[in-house]
Amino acid sequence: MSWQWLVPTVSIAYLGLLFAVAYYADRRAGQGRSLVNNPTIYTLSIAVYCTSWTYYGSVGRAAENGVGFLPIFLGPTLMAALWWSLLGKIIAIAKSNHITSIADFIASRYGKSPALGGMVTLFVVVGIMPYIALQLKAVAVSLDVLIHHLDVGVAAGVTAPLHYETALYVAMILALFAILFGTRHLDASERHEGMVTAIAFESIVKLGAFLLVGLFVTYGLFDGFADLFGQALADPGLKRLMTFEVVSGGYASWFSMTFLAMMAVLFLPRQFQVLVVENVNANHLRQAAWLFPLYLLAFNLFVLPIALAGRLLFAHHGMDPDIFVLTLPIHGRQDWLALLVYIGGLSAATSMVIVEAIALSTMVSNDWIIPLLLRFRAAFRDDLSGVILTIRRGIIVGLMLLGYLYFRLIGESHTLVSIGMVSFAAVAQFVPAILLGIYWPGASRRGAMAGLLAGFLVWSHTLLLASFAKSGWIAASFLTEGPWGITWLKPQALFGLTLFDPITHSVFWSMLANVGLLLTISLFDRQTAVEQIQALNFVNVFEKGAKGGDEYLWSGFVAVGDLKKVLSRFVGPEQADLDFAHYLRQRHLKLDDNAQAPAHLVAFAERRLTGAIGSASARVMISSVVKGESLDLLGVMRILDETSQVIEYSQRLELKSRQLEAATRQLQEANTRLQELDRLKDEFISTVSHELRTPLTAIRAFSEILRDNEEMDAMERHKFTEIIIKEAERLTRLVNQVLDLAKMESGKMEWHVAEVDLAQITREAVDATCQLFDNKSIQLRNEVPEHAPRLQADRDKIIQVVINLLSNAVKFCTAHTGLVVIQLLEDPEGAGLTVTDNGVGIPKDDLDRIFEKFHQVQNDAADLPLGTGLGLTICRRIVECHNGRIWAESTLGERTSFHFILPCPPDSTDPSTEPGPTAQNRQIACGAC
């Protein structure tokens, strides 16, 4: 069988299968049944991290360095734990700003700076191009090695011839793939579903092939892990591979590689593309956070066994450990397995090249070509969307050719050996600008630029130029004696630091320069308005209302039609119309083309344009049609200031008006009360006068009778005199009560609060009224127990209350059959007395009003003695001044009960208790009654 033809045919067939997968996925997406909206596909697409460098290189590294290959995969594992929070934030920022690449991310964060975007793109291309070349080389080498060894077996000392053209063909097929599935839509923030699905498919192929060869080596060539490791342990040359001694660079290198891998898995252009740009739903991160490390774990499980097996079986062949994966199956006479392994390696290389090419083409077109294009004003006139797509396609082809050229130029030199790590170190230079940028609003554009520039200079000097020197492009003295013989500038021992391996050394110095400059300059810098607003947009992306701060950026005038025209030049007229209509419908706005565009519409157009041509160019384009100025820092500050002042004023006004309302309400209440009091006073005076007139009239009438009838008999004269005395007494009583009431109401009554005994009070009141009871032969039953509770009260006043109640009861009782009962009343609120009589009773309607002044129950029983009409009013006043309560209950014709209750002091049995409020306090308290 001629492998010479079969292997290339299978390769092309495999790439054809990739096209089919991608085509199928794109068609599904077109039908609305997306395959990509799935966390497992998302995770598999992230596995584009595992390139042919992983596939072949890990075994090669393990064969020399033992576990030294692992940091490349342990770093991403550690990082995966932080994805949910860190990557979640980056995704949120990228989505709300339509960011499509790492260069755009940094440029947009630091004030949409075109210079920064261009700089990042330059560094990415310089840093990543060798990495692409490495993949092309892997494809070419693996193809030739496979064919060669399939034909001649794994004899010692034979190396395969290398056919460079293979790499060119592969590069062109991949360019075609990237063009077909990566440059369909102009808006790079739209997802490339076909490409992602193909990448996910490739991730399954490479993992499956690697696991198969691992299982074959462990269980086919050896008798399981124990056998393999046992044999290796017996070999003195391999024994050391199981410890840490063989890891070159030791723990420092282990640490720096872990750090680099942590950063690379986020910020390599292809990783950013699949993690952020192609992300459908940020929630997919949660599954990816554990599934991706698991994928890496599975991938690495057999690396060390394969390396040890290769070392054991090819001990004397001098075979390159990098191709153990291919040669071991051939050694085991499993040629088809070897072919499958080769396909796995092909998939690892192609997936990386495809995604990297798409990511880089977006960056190069948005941050280099379009800004240049925009300089030629004439080009504005036409629809540019087709031009931009063509540019992107051209860039992809150009990048592939560049990668191929790079591979041809230094293909054989050992520059490629550690190029993966060198690329990682290049990408790590973006980390400070990005991570500080999304958590610290103070990071400024000048700081980021200086940090990036310094980091890259150090990186170029310590790694890139050093590797050129190693491959002989630059004189070797550059390495050994330093540039121009300056020894402290020796690229691998800067300032005489010889502690670390070259990678760690470079990472240390470049990070020091990068972070140091970014922090220092930012701390002393003044940010422009755009920078400040973007910084807050990025840092506070999760806060409500953070979005739309960029609306402040536009204060000029532009017609809706002009805005639409700008957009349509880059996305096509139909798309622009659709976008505007959709946006206006969402906001319930109706604007025709001549209307002035509101600031948020301008911001929307800018965001939409950012997806197509990058943030910096989008800003340039929009500001070319907005008349008037985009705001400077002072303008923004003034707007913010004015807004906050207006808000403060209106808040103060609101407060004032609330206060005024409250005051008005109080005044109204007071006025109503005053009017009421005035009316009561009038009423009182007229009532008092009326009440005074009744006994006076009687006294005058009887006196006149006595004066005019000299011959009246003694009996009659005595009777009339009695009446006069009685009426005079009533008059005195009335006057006294009116005075008492007036005193109480004006708060001038003096109160002598002391501890009083209810039983004793009852007794005294009963003694004082017993004559009244005897006169009418009414029975009085005192049921108050001897040990009644003690209260804080004015003794005389309480006695007066009881006397009033008793005499009131007497009035309403029928002579001879009347019965008045006086009882103790106790409940949680305090203690008091109940006076019950069996008189005529009080109608329900009158129950509340009997305590009003001069209210007397209208009664048919004409012979009832008249009271003053003030007794109960005085009772109520007194009880209320003690914070107590008085009320009446009655059943008509049966009985009437008067209750009053006074609050008990907190602990009335404790003799040390304060004697209650002083007389003066009481007076004040009563003033309010």
Added chain:
Amino acid sequence: MSQIKRRKERLLALAVLGGLALNFPLLSLFSRDELVFGIPVLFFYLFCFWSLFVLLIALVVRHRPAERS
């Protein structure tokens, strides 16, 4: 929401734990040319910790029924 925040804090703690466990000096404890269960000690430790780490992440991030609301 605070539940989610708490879980993100757990993930941060987990990452710190991983950073410590996979570095000097803890790693040096396992650098011995011996076998456990027929597997080199260092290799065994690294892969065991790796599996445990993945398991712990999965436990923290997993969707819980209560979250649906």
